[in-house]
Amino acid sequence: MVVVVLQAYAAFVVLVMVVYAVRHWYFTMNRLWAPQRPYYQDLYDTELPYITVVVPMHNEAAVATGVIDALLNSTYPMDRLEILPFDDQSHDDTSTILHDYFERYPLIVKPVYMLGGLRGKPNALNVALHLATHDIILVFDADYTPGKDILRALTMAFSDPEVGAVMGRVIPLNGGKNFLTRLLSLERSGGYQVDQQARYNLDLIPQYGGTVGGFRRSMVTDIGGFDLSTLAEDTDLTARLFIEGRKVVYSNGSECYEEVPESWPARFRQLRRWSRGHNRAFFRNVIGIVRSTHLSFFQKLDGVLLLAVYVIPPLLLIGFVANAVLFFMGALPLWSVVAVVFFVVAFNSFGNFAPVYEIGAAELIDGAGRRLLLLPYLYYLFLFNSWAVTHGLIDTFGDLLKQRSPHWDKTARSRVSNS
Amino acid sequence: MRSIRPHRCYRRLAAPLSHVVPCILITLAVEILVILTAQPLEHLVSSVDASIVTAAHVPVSLGSEQFLWLNLAPLEFTMPSHDYIELAAYILVGAVAIAVVSIFRLFPPPLRFFVNFNFLIVAGEASYLLLAGHLGYASNTFSTLMLQTMTAIWLVLPLFVGTVTILFPFAILMSLTLILTSVVFDIVLAASRYAAFIIILSHSGPIMMADLYLSFGPLLDVIPLTGIFAVFLGLLARRLRHEPEAWEWL
Numbered sequence: 001m002v003v004v005v006l007q008a009y010a011a012f013v014v015l016v017m018v019v020y021a022v023r024h025w026y027f028t029m030n031r032l033w034a035p036q037r038p039y040y041q042d043l044y045d046t047e048l049p050y051i052t053v054v055v056p057m058h059n060e061a062a063v064a065t066g067v068i069d070a071l072l073n074s075t076y077p078m079d080r081l082e083i084l085p086f087d088d089q090s091h092d093d094t095s096t097i098l099h100d101y102f103e104r105y106p107l108i109v110k111p112v113y114m115l116g117g118l119r120g121k122p123n124a125l126n127v128a129l130h131l132a133t134h135d136i137i138l139v140f141d142a143d144y145t146p147g148k149d150i151l152r153a154l155t156m157a158f159s160d161p162e163v164g165a166v167m168g169r170v171i172p173l174n175g176g177k178n179f180l181t182r183l184l185s186l187e188r189s190g191g192y193q194v195d196q197q198a199r200y201n202l203d204l205i206p207q208y209g210g211t212v213g214g215f216r217r218s219m220v221t222d223i224g225g226f227d228l229s230t231l232a233e234d235t236d237l238t239a240r241l242f243i244e245g246r247k248v249v250y251s252n253g254s255e256c257y258e259e260v261p262e263s264w265p266a267r268f269r270q271l272r273r274w275s276r277g278h279n280r281a282f283f284r285n286v287i288g289i290v291r292s293t294h295l296s297f298f299q300k301l302d303g304v305l306l307l308a309v310y311v312i313p314p315l316l317l318i319g320f321v322a323n324a325v326l327f328f329m330g331a332l333p334l335w336s337v338v339a340v341v342f343f344v345v346a347f348n349s350f351g352n353f354a355p356v357y358e359i360g361a362a363e364l365i366d367g368a369g370r371r372l373l374l375l376p377y378l379y380y381l382f383l384f385n386s387w388a389v390t391h392g393l394i395d396t397f398g399d400l401l402k403q404r405s406p407h408w409d410k411t412a413r414s415r416v417s418n419s
Numbered sequence: 420m421r422s423i424r425p426h427r428c429y430r431r432l433a434a435p436l437s438h439v440v441p442c443i444l445i446t447l448a449v450e451i452l453v454i455l456t457a458q459p460l461e462h463l464v465s466s467v468d469a470s471i472v473t474a475a476h477v478p479v480s481l482g483s484e485q486f487l488w489l490n491l492a493p494l495e496f497t498m499p500s501h502d503y504i505e506l507a508a509y510i511l512v513g514a515v516a517i518a519v520v521s522i523f524r525l526f527p528p529p530l531r532f533f534v535n536f537n538f539l540i541v542a543g544e545a546s547y548l549l550l551a552g553h554l555g556y557a558s559n560t561f562s563t564l565m566l567q568t569m570t571a572i573w574l575v576l577p578l579f580v581g582t583v584t585i586l587f588p589f590a591i592l593m594s595l596t597l598i599l600t601s602v603v604f605d606i607v608l609a610a611s612r613y614a615a616f617i618i619i620l621s622h623s624g625p626i627m628m629a630d631l632y633l634s635f636g637p638l639l640d641v642i643p644l645t646g647i648f649a650v651f652l653g654l655l656a657r658r659l660r661h662e663p664e665a666w667e668w669l
Contacts, residue, residue, distance in 0.1 A: 028586050032432050036669050169428070197428075252428035264528040320633070324540060327629050328547040330555015332564070338571045341637050342579050356645050357583045360652045364587070365430050369656055375649040376642050383532040 003331045006322045010336045013319035016312065017343040021355065023305060027198035028361045037201045039251050040156040048080055051155055051214075052132035053140065055085040056124040060142035061093040063259070067142050068101055068109065076151040081108055082133050085142075086124040088114045118405070121210070122226040122233040129217055129225055138214035143259040145173060146212070153254045154214055164220070164246030165237060167196065167206060167213040168254030177262055182374055183381060184260040184267070186363065190354035193362035196250045204302035205242055206250035210234030211258070219246055227284070229405050232277025235307070239285035242303060245294030268388045275310040275392020276406055280399060282307040313386035314393045432588055433667045441591045446581025449598045453577055458489055460606065461570065465492035468614040472496070477621040482559060486567050487574075493562040496617055499624045506549045509626055513542030533634075540630045554625050561628055565616060568637050569609035576602055583648065588665065589655055597651045601644050608640060 055067055064085070071083055083105075087095045098111035112131060114124065128137060136158050140146055150168060157166035169192040175185030200206045208215065210233060220226070223240045226233045238248050261267040289295065289303040323340065326332040354362075356375050363372050399406055465481055472479045472494060481492040501509075516538045520531055548554060556564060580601045584594050616631050659665050 025582070025586070032586060033436060034431070036429055036431055038669060193427075253426055255428075268528060324543060324629060324633055327633060328544060328551075328555055330560065332555075334564075334567055334571055337568050337637060338575060341572060341641060342575065356648070357586055360649070361586065364652065364656050364659065366427055367656070367660065369653060369660075372649050372653040372656060373646075375652075376645040379642050379645070380529050383536060384529040387532055 003326065003329060006326050007331070007333055007336070009322050010319060010326070010333065013315055013322075014336065014339040014343060016315065017339075020305065020312070021343050023302075024195070024355045024358050027202075028194055028355075028358045030198045030201055031194040031365070032361050034201060036197065036252075037203075039153075039249070039253060040159060048077060048152065048155060049136055049158065050080045050082070050134040051076070051136045051138055051151065052082045052084055052128070052134045053138045053151065054125065054128045054132070055083065055140050055142055056088055056121045057085055057090065057094050057098075057142045058088040058119065059090045059092045059094060061090070061097060063143045064094055064097045067140055067144055067146070068098075070144075070146045071140070071151070072105065072108070073148060074146065074151045075148050076155075078108060081151070083109045084112055084128060084131060085109065086112045086114060086128070088124055089116065089119050118228060120228075120231070122228050122230065125226045125233060126228070129221055132217060135217045136214060137217050139211055140256070141211040141258065144170075144211060145257040147255060150212070150254050150256055153251055154212075157249045157251060158214075158216060160247070160249075162247045163216070163249055164241040164244075165208040165213060165215040165248045166251055167208045167248065168251050168256055169193070169196070170209065170212050170258050171255050172260040173257035174259050174262060179377075180264060180267060181260050181262055182371070183378060186359050186371065186374060186378065187354055188260070189362040189366060189368075190359035193252065193365055194358045195354060197252045199302065200250035200252075202298075204299055205238065205306050206248050207306060208234050208238045208241075208248050210237075212254065212256040215241075219244075229399070230277045230280040230284070231273050231406050232281050235278050236281040236284065239281060239289060239303065239307060242295060242299065243285065243288040243292045245292075264384070268384070271385060271388035272392040272395065275389040276395040276399070277392075278307070278310040279393050279396040280406075282311060283396070283400065310389050310392065313389040317386050317390055429668045430666050431669075433665055438588050438591070438594070439585055442581060442585045442589070442594045445591065445595045446577055446584070446598060449577040449581070449595070449602060453573055453602060457570065457574065460573075461489055461491055461566070464569075464606070464610045464613070465494065465566075468610060468617070469494055471614040472617050472621075475618045477618055479617065482563070484563050484566070486570060489570065491563070491566050491570065493559065493566045494613075494617055495559050495562065496621050498558045498620050499622075501545075501548060501624050501626055503549060506545045506626075509545035510542050510549070513538045513545065517542075537630050537634050540633060541626060544629045545626060548625065554628060556625075556628060558620065558625075561620070561625075561632075562617065565613050565632070565636075569613065572609070572637055572640065573602065573606060576605055580644070580648075587652065587655055588659075589651065593651060593655070597648065601647055604643065604647060605640055608643065609637070612636070 053071055057064060068083065068085060085098050087098055095113060101109040102111050112127065114127070136155060138151060138154055154166050154168055157163050170188055172181060172185045172188055174181050176182065196206050215237065219241065220237065223244055227236050230236050241248055261270055286304060286307050289307065290300055292300070295303065323332060323336060356378060360372060360375060395406065469479050469481060477496060479494045479496045482495045484491045484493055517535050520526065520534055524531065526534060577598055580598045584597055589597065619627060619631065
């Protein structure tokens with residue numbers, strides 16, 4: 001009986017992996033060879049709407065000037081731009097820096113000081129829904145360095161009245177800093193250049209990633225604002241917008257630089273937080289996605305696979321344990337081993353965040369050369385990622401059982417202040 | 420209205436997919452080649468491995484097992500057994516090692532997790548042996564499992580490498596070289612590993628069996644295979660940088 005259950009479980013894991021492998025293989029084929037779905041470039045010089053840019057900050061003195069200066073240097077007409085940096089209970093010099101900007105640019109930079117209460121990005125965004133003067137709200141994290149044209153490019157998407165949110169491409173600023181950042185750079189490359197763009201091409205579910213993007217305030221307000229109980233308000237918003245028949249679009253050309261974690265502990269905490277929030281969004285929205293009358297079959301399938309992405313590494317880990325027990329019992333099925341080798345390990349490299357061929361394709365399009373030689377090192381992350389994500393899933397179950405709101409654990413910055 | 424500037428976000432490879440049919444044909448050709456040569460290859464690997472293992476002073480004989488249409492010749496050998504004191508010691512050492520590696524953070528996290536994973540398997544296997552008295556696989560059944568696993572992987576490998584290769588516009592010769600190199604490399608790697616495992620197990624006993632198979636066995640093949648793929652992809656990237664006609668916009 002034990003053997004049958006374990007073998008059935010192994011078969012289930014293999015089946016799930018086959019589905020993901022086929023999905024990502026198709027995405028790669030689509031991104032490499034199929035005509036790309038145009039963004040809204042043709043509308044580039046139409047009249048620009050008024051926009052609000054929100055920058056949530058918590059102890060961001062080291063990076064605050066970078067992001068605000070970049071926004072102020074943007075090509076977006078300053079008379080149509082409002083910047084709301086949120087000082088979310090910082091203990092460093094963030095508030096002083098923001099006040100300095102307010103004194104210099106009182107009509108553009110309007111800092112919001114959150115002195116108490118619930119901390120975290122979803123709460124700041126909910127406050128922004130009330131405080132923002134304009135309907136289109138763009139969001140950048142404090143460690144990002146937006147390019148000159150990015151506000152204009154992202155805003156263009158809202159010319160389409162069905163668009164509820166837009167997402168740009170995130171590129172690591174410190175990608176060459178060390179081994180970890182190089183691997184994360186590869187991971188990001190596959191995720192955006194191929195995965196997001198293919199989902200946009202195929203009219204599936206491009207994901208709003210919570211930064212380097214924006215949303216339409218009226219639509220977000222209509223669906224009840226941001227969920228304070230999740231750490232992945234971006235994934236949650238993506239799912240809820242699609243469930244309500246709104247669109248999320250991806251702008252591959254809107255590139256913005258971010259700082260990826262430079263230390264393993266920081267990366268572990270980041271992944272754990274993402275997993276915790278993403279899985280919360282999964283449990284909250286998966287039924288809604290399946291039952292939505294606004295989505296096609298393939299959109300539903302893609303939505304479920306997208307929401308389930310952080311459930312997969314724990315599934316895999318349990319699958320390894322199941323295979324180990326089957327081995328001890330002398331009942332390891334050969335098909336399971338072969339399938340694990342090819343579908344779990346080869347085609348889904350490290351818990352299916354992005355298979356190696358997808359990352360390879362992204363690097364090819366980006367014109368990378370020697371960086372491709374790092375591809376086999378991605379397996380180095382397999383257990384690390386799986387373990388961090390599993391921790392996050394356990395946190396999610398804890399949150400659901402205890403009805404608790406998770407604590408926001410900010411990713412540590414490595415950049416040294418230049419202010 | 421402004422014209423769209425060339426940018427990597429709009430870049431894609433130029434259709435038509437003229438490499439697809441040759442790649443499928445090459446994949447099928449290599450697959451047929453592997454199928455046709457599987458039997459003599461098996462016997463060659465078993466004979467060579469038997470020589471290597473014998474040279475390491477481990478007595479082995481060649482058995483006979485039917486797998487699919489192939490007659491395999493697994494190496495038959497003997498392993499020392501463990502008494503309960505030894506097994507208890509393995510459990511204790513495994514637990515202490517995990518604690519030491521975790522508390523003192525002796526390695527960077529990914530490596531630490533891998534090291535702990537191995538200790539966990541050894542301790543788990545020792546616990547199972549202590550409770551059940553014997554492992555599901557004896558020396559000869561394990562040897563058969565190893566041989567069957569590597570054979571199954573060889574048989575499937577060309578199809579899988581071909582499925583990935585087809586995504587990229589490799590020249591015909593490059594596709595052929597990539598698929599063949601992958602297969603040949605895996606045959607050499609798996610054959611060497613088979614001999615090494617038997618030498619290790621004949622000295623260590625069954626306690627290392629699960630760890631060797633699950634941690635250092637066929638699952639690890641994918642890493643060097645990805646390395647080979649990465650080298651070929653790098654060469655392709657270099658070629659495409661000098662071929663603007665290979666790219667289209669939008």
